[in-house]
Amino acid sequence: xxxxxxxxxxxxxxxxxxxxxxxxxxxxxxxxxxxxxxxxxxxxxxxxxxxxxxxxxxxxxxxxxxxxxxxxxxxxxxxxxxxxxxxxxxxxxxxxxxxxxxxxxxxxxxxxxxxxxxxxxxxxxxxxxxxxxxxxxxxxxxxxxxxxxxxxxxxxxxxxxxxxxxxxxxxxxxxxxxxxxxxxxxxxxxxxxxxxxxxxxxxxxxxxxxxxxxxxxxxxxxxxxxxxxxxxxxxxxxxxxxxxxxxxxxxxxxxxxxxxxxxxxxxxxxxxxxxxxxxxxxxxxxxxxxxxxxxxxxxxxxxxxxxxxxxxxxxxxxxxxxxxxxxxxxxxxxxxxxxxxxxxxxxxxxxxxxxxxxxxxxxxxxxxxxxxxxxxxxxxxxxxxxxxxxxxxxxxxxxxxxxxxxxxxxxxxxxxxxxxxxxxxxxxxxxxxxxxxxxxxxxxxxxxxxxxxxxxxxxxxxxxxxxxxxxxxxxxxxxxxxxxxxxxxxxxxxxxxxxxxxxxxxxxxxxxxxxxxxxxxxxxxxxxxxxxxxxxxxxxxxxxxxxxxxxxxxxxxxxxxxxxxxxxxxxxxxxxxxxxxxxxxxxxxxxxxxxxxxxxxxxxxxxxxxxxxxxxxxxxxxxxxxxxxxxxxxxxxxxxxxxxxxxxxxxxxxxxxxxxxxxx
Amino acid sequence: xxxxxxxxxxxxxxxxxxxxxxxxxxxxxxxxxxxxxxxxxxxxxxxxxxxxxxxxxxxxxxxxxxxxxxxxxxxxxxxxxxxxxxxxxxxxxxxxxxxxxxxxxxxxxxxxxxxxxxxxxxxxxxxxxxxxxxxxxxxxxxxxxxxxxxxx
Amino acid sequence: xxxxxxxxxxxxxxxxxxxxxxxxxxxxxxxxxxxxxxxxxxxxxxxxxxxxxxxxxxxxxxxxxxxxxxxxxxxxxxxxxxxxxxxxxxxxxxxxxxxxxxxxxxxxxxxxxxxxxxxxxxxxxxxxxxxxxxxxxxxxxxxxxxxxxxxxxxxxxxxxxxx
Numbered sequence: 008x009x010x011x012x013x014x015x016x017x018x019x020x021x022x023x024x025x026x027x028x029x030x031x032x033x034x035x036x037x038x039x040x041x042x043x044x045x046x047x048x049x050x051x052x053x054x055x056x057x058x059x060x061x062x063x064x065x066x067x068x069x070x071x072x073x074x075x076x077x078x079x080x081x082x083x084x085x086x087x088x089x090x091x092x093x094x095x096x097x098x099x100x101x102x103x104x105x106x107x108x109x110x111x112x113x114x115x116x117x118x119x120x121x122x123x124x125x126x127x128x129x130x131x132x133x134x135x136x137x138x139x140x141x142x143x144x145x146x147x148x149x150x151x152x153x154x155x156x157x158x159x160x161x162x163x164x165x166x167x168x169x170x171x172x173x174x175x176x177x178x179x180x181x182x183x184x185x186x187x188x189x190x191x192x193x194x195x196x197x198x199x200x201x202x203x204x205x206x207x208x209x210x211x212x213x214x215x216x217x218x219x220x221x222x223x224x225x226x227x228x229x230x231x232x233x234x235x236x237x238x239x240x241x242x243x244x245x246x247x248x249x250x251x252x253x254x255x256x257x258x259x260x261x262x263x264x265x266x267x268x269x270x271x272x273x274x275x276x277x278x279x280x281x282x283x284x285x286x287x288x289x290x291x292x293x294x295x296x297x298x299x300x301x302x303x304x305x306x307x308x309x310x311x312x313x314x315x316x317x318x319x320x321x322x323x324x325x326x327x328x329x330x331x332x333x334x335x336x337x338x339x340x341x342x343x344x345x346x347x348x349x350x351x352x353x354x355x356x357x358x359x360x361x362x363x364x365x366x367x368x369x370x371x372x373x374x375x376x377x378x379x380x381x382x383x384x385x386x387x388x389x390x391x392x393x394x395x396x397x398x399x400x401x402x403x404x405x406x407x408x409x410x411x412x413x414x415x416x417x418x419x420x421x422x423x424x425x426x427x428x429x430x431x432x433x434x435x436x437x438x439x440x441x442x443x444x445x446x447x448x449x450x451x452x453x454x455x456x457x458x459x460x461x462x463x464x465x466x467x468x469x470x471x472x473x474x475x476x477x478x479x480x481x482x483x484x485x486x487x488x489x490x491x492x493x494x495x496x497x498x499x500x501x502x503x504x505x506x507x508x509x510x511x512x513x514x515x516x517x518x519x520x521x522x523x524x525x526x527x528x529x530x531x532x533x534x535x536x537x538x539x540x541x542x543x544x545x546x547x548x549x550x551x552x553x554x555x556x557x558x559x560x561x562x563x564x565x566x567x568x569x570x571x572x573x574x575x576x577x578x579x580x581x582x583x584x585x586x587x588x589x590x591x592x593x594x595x596x597x598x599x600x601x602x603x604x605x606x607x608x609x610x611x612x613x614x615x616x617x618x619x620x621x622x623x624x625x626x627x628x629x630x631x632x633x634x635x636x637x638x639x640x641x642x643x644x645x646x647x648x649x650x651x652x653x654x655x656x657x658x659x660x661x662x663x664x665x666x667x668x669x670x671x
Numbered sequence: 672x673x674x675x676x677x678x679x680x681x682x683x684x685x686x687x688x689x690x691x692x693x694x695x696x697x698x699x700x701x702x703x704x705x706x707x708x709x710x711x712x713x714x715x716x717x718x719x720x721x722x723x724x725x726x727x728x729x730x731x732x733x734x735x736x737x738x739x740x741x742x743x744x745x746x747x748x749x750x751x752x753x754x755x756x757x758x759x760x761x762x763x764x765x766x767x768x769x770x771x772x773x774x775x776x777x778x779x780x781x782x783x784x785x786x787x788x789x790x791x792x793x794x795x796x797x798x799x800x801x802x803x804x805x806x807x808x809x810x811x812x813x814x815x816x817x818x819x820x821x822x823x
Numbered sequence: 824x825x826x827x828x829x830x831x832x833x834x835x836x837x838x839x840x841x842x843x844x845x846x847x848x849x850x851x852x853x854x855x856x857x858x859x860x861x862x863x864x865x866x867x868x869x870x871x872x873x874x875x876x877x878x879x880x881x882x883x884x885x886x887x888x889x890x891x892x893x894x895x896x897x898x899x900x901x902x903x904x905x906x907x908x909x910x911x912x913x914x915x916x917x918x919x920x921x922x923x924x925x926x927x928x929x930x931x932x933x934x935x936x937x938x939x940x941x942x943x944x945x946x947x948x949x950x951x952x953x954x955x956x957x958x959x960x961x962x963x964x965x966x967x968x969x970x971x972x973x974x975x976x977x978x979x980x981x982x983x984x985x986x
Contacts, residue, residue, distance in 0.1 A: 013809040015801075018783050020776065022751065022795030027783070027809055034806075049811065051781070259850050271852045289898060294917045295956055301854050305846040307880065314854035318956050322904070322916055330957040339858040341846075342865045344878035351876060353862070385838030385873035386830025391866070428870040431826040432834065434986045446986050449826065450871055470957040488980055501984035503977075522962040523969060525919070525951040552949070566949070584900040584919060594951065596918040598900040622902040623914040650915070 011037040011056070011080065013049065026050045033058065040066045042076065054080040062087065069094055071106060082110045091126075092116075098639075099123045101138070114140040121148075123662050124639035131155050131640055131661065166197075180661060186647070186654025188283055190216030204228040217283075218245040220252075232261030240284075251276045253284075265305040272298045278321050286647065286654075288618060288628055295320050300334075312337045327364035330469055335359035342379070351379045353393075359469075367412060367467040369403035375422075383427070392425040397475055403467040413465045420461050420475055428452040443499065444492040451485045460517070477517040484510030484536075505541040525586045525594040526563045528556055534563055547571045550582075563587050576606035585621075597621035610636045614645075625650065638662070686762070688714040688735060690724065702728040712738065717767075717792060719760065720745040735762050744769065746790065751778050753788055753797065765792045774799070780812035829872050835938060836885075836982050838873030843883030847926065848890035853967060856891050860926060860971045867975035885938070887978075889928035892943060896920045896963060899949060916952075920959075922966040923947040926974050930982065940982055946973035 016031030028048040035042045035056065044058035056078040064071040064087070073087035090106040092114070093099075103119030115137070122132035135148035145167060153161040184192040196210040205227045212220035220242030228234045235258035244251045256272040273296040275281060285291030300315040316332040323329065340354040356374035377395025397420040406412050432448035460477035467473060489504040512519060512533035521527040528534060534554035541549045548570045556563040568582035581601040588594045599619040606612045614632035619625070627650060634643040641660045647653065693708030703725060706712075710724040722742025729736040738760040740746075746753040746760075746767055756772030767790035769776075775784045776797050785799035785807035801807040830838055844864045849857040864887060868874040877883030898917035925945045932938035950966040953959035 011811040013811070014806045015809075016806060017798060017800040018785065018807040018809050019796060019798040020751075020778060020783065022778075022797075027781070027811070029807070029809070032806065051811065261850060264848060265846070267850050269850045269852070288901075292898075292901065292915045292917065294898070294952060297852075299852045299854075301852065303849060303854075303857065305857060307845075310846050310858050312854050312857075316960075320956055322913075322954065330955075335854070337854065339855075341844075341858060341862045342876040344876065347878065349875070355858070381869055381875050383873060384830075385875075387828045387873075389869050389871075389873045391869060426866075426870065430829045430832075430871045432829070432832045432983075433824075433826045444986055446983065447826075448980070448983075452870060470955075470961045472961070486976070488976070490980060490984070492984075492986065503980070506973075506976075522958075522965045523948065523950050582899070586919075593904060596900050596902040598902055598918065600899070618901060620902050620914060625914075627901055627915045 025052045084110045100126060180659040182656055182658045184656035187652050189214040216246055218243050234259055251280050253280055268302045270300045294322050308340055308343050310339050331362045333360050333362050349380050349382050351381055353377050361469050367403050367406055372400040373472050374398045388429050390427045394423045396421050401467055411464050412467050416465045418466060422458040424456040426454040441493050441495055442491050443494045446490050448488040449485055453483045455481045476520055479515040479517045480512055480519055482512045503542060508538040510536045526588040528558060530558050532557055546573055579603045612636055686715050688712055716748055718747045737761055753790060783809040834983055836872050840874050840885050841877040841883045842868050842874045842885045843877045843880040844887045851891055851894035853894045856894060859968050863971035863975045867972060871979050884934045886931045889926055892925040892927050894924050896922050918952050919949055921947050921949050922963060922970055924970050928978055944974050944977045946970045
């Protein structure tokens, strides 16, 4: 237990009552805590320290100010009268008649006032008859009144919220809004602290055209490596007069570094729920909801995973055609050396039980063992040659009588291939003002793949693994990497400048399938494929991917994009995506998305997002937001203009306490 | 000796003083006696150790008006020890003033340092004063807790 | 012209190393990322630097371990699918997705501690939507393989940052 050091202009030892009294600029240090005051006395018998006039107690960055303080060194219990307490990281100040620090470290305040605004006369404050702040940074208050300036606005019998910054800021504030689909909306959140490792946010979501919904957002942290979240929403929809809702859950169970179980459940009561209740793009126009359960066990050479996947396709008329994986077991091995030869064994094997209402269901085993020879002139020419065999076995059910798919069938299909590559690099010495050196690396690569023709019409069709291509194709390309060494002041740092890849494929015979593009012409020579990413400036990135169709002599696909982030709250991004598909008109798109957010006009922050579809030659959605940010509160107005469904929301935000952006 | 109950300010000037030293030079004209060399002076429950001790006598021979101690001065009274480079003991007032060097008073494990230390022997009180530059510093070693609850 | 092959380019990672890559820790919704990332790291190390995989972690002088910090797909373009009778808003349908992965990697060298490195890398790969979700899932797996190759390339380039 460390010592108490007292400094003062004068000190008097009093033998009779065994006390020390200090006068003038008294400064006491004890256990990392500093207390300054005009006068103080310390009774060595009772070990009670009392400080008078302008008492300031600082521990770390938090400060407590008062006019009288008593501190029991034995129990650690302290009391401060007419006190003002400052919590540094959420810059919240608490004033009260009395702040008592209990020996378990909790603070109890009686008839206290709380705000994150600067004193005196804060724009808003909470008064609380009783407030308890526990060391984990949670505050629980009873009989609270919320004031704007000095007028009481709301009475809250009970409230809990995190008092220190690093906890998720939890005190939430009602949100008001209107939308054609949901009518006038009032959303009142309540934050509930169950324990330092569990918290939940309930919110009452009242909509004039839909009724009253209840949302719960629950987060828990169990022992090491076991945590999860559960978001649920339920409403009796007065318009459709039925119960509707949604569940989004995640859980992670890390048994050990090489064994875990994790789930991600996403279910809605009906297929239009998100369209009716979703606010953000990605919700109201979501394509599918997937519920996934994964288990994984890895050893040094093998990995075993089991996965269960149930999807709800919201774009289809119904979910009866959607293929479900109930479950799939996968075993894989990666580059396992055979004795000490340059031969390596790889395996990817999966046994899957497929199910769908309409169409063929059943089991499939697909194993793809292969041997690779890893060779070449190391460092000059690197070559890998592989040969493998696709073993597939099926046991299908619900096969229509007229189809030539068999109920139990199988297929063997070899596949061979090779990759040859090299890498050349050079460092340029420049004496630029900040760019000192440039390193350029070029990696040419040629890869070839051959698989014979096989009649797979007897195999059920679940996905592309059931229609392996007859291919005899070569891909050749080069990737250029440019990085730089930048000097600013004393320190130097390395930064990526650009990555540009140019590639093309040529089919000698058979066919080609590029699953990463919507368009792949059916001629022998594929499109010329470009991928490029260039940092114009540490805060500005230009991306440009494209495909050039040599037969039609036009860009069959182009995706230019520009992103800027000032790292000080202002950012902008614009991306245009075009794909032209003469052979299959469904696989086309022409779309523009732009985003702008700026804090340059403080205290006004502006935001604008827009999505424009050339297919429809109209705006799909535009969101305008303006936020007035005061020192300790802010109000944000957001207008969502979505074709046929304009809506607006007004959200209040108490700085340090409520942070709307991060909520759902 | 049993501690005396009442705390009245007593005039100690006529309490007997015993002094041990290696050398004495008395100046009977100047009514002053100077002891040097590992001087130990005792009067009642007070003991003064110092390199040099000068006694100033009052009007009549055996009445001590003031004692000055110089060099490694240590004054001991029960469990309280004062130390400094120079000390003046005014027995009429029952007051010792320590100054010079790093004046310090220690009581059990606690100690206080400052510019000037004033001992009031009968009041059992000592006052330490600092000045602009050097504040008074007290370091208290909290004793083992009386009740042994968990350490903070 | 000053360009030299990997063997003599004075790269910090020359072909004379034996590399071991552990399965990448994966607690995301992806069932296969641990394998695809491990294979991509081993393949790129040979494609770009001529480094051969070691038989076991014991006899490798370079050990790589890591964990997949995030795996997420987000729609990046919307448009019209072929007209669908009873859905009036079929002009706002996801057409292309972007798979983004963040991977934390660590390199330990038993021969030259100067090579040790630790950091988090991000890569993404776009892929088309498909009205058959099973085929779209297959495209997402190919996107994961492509993004994993980019992670491996960025990793190998980051290790050269001492020129």
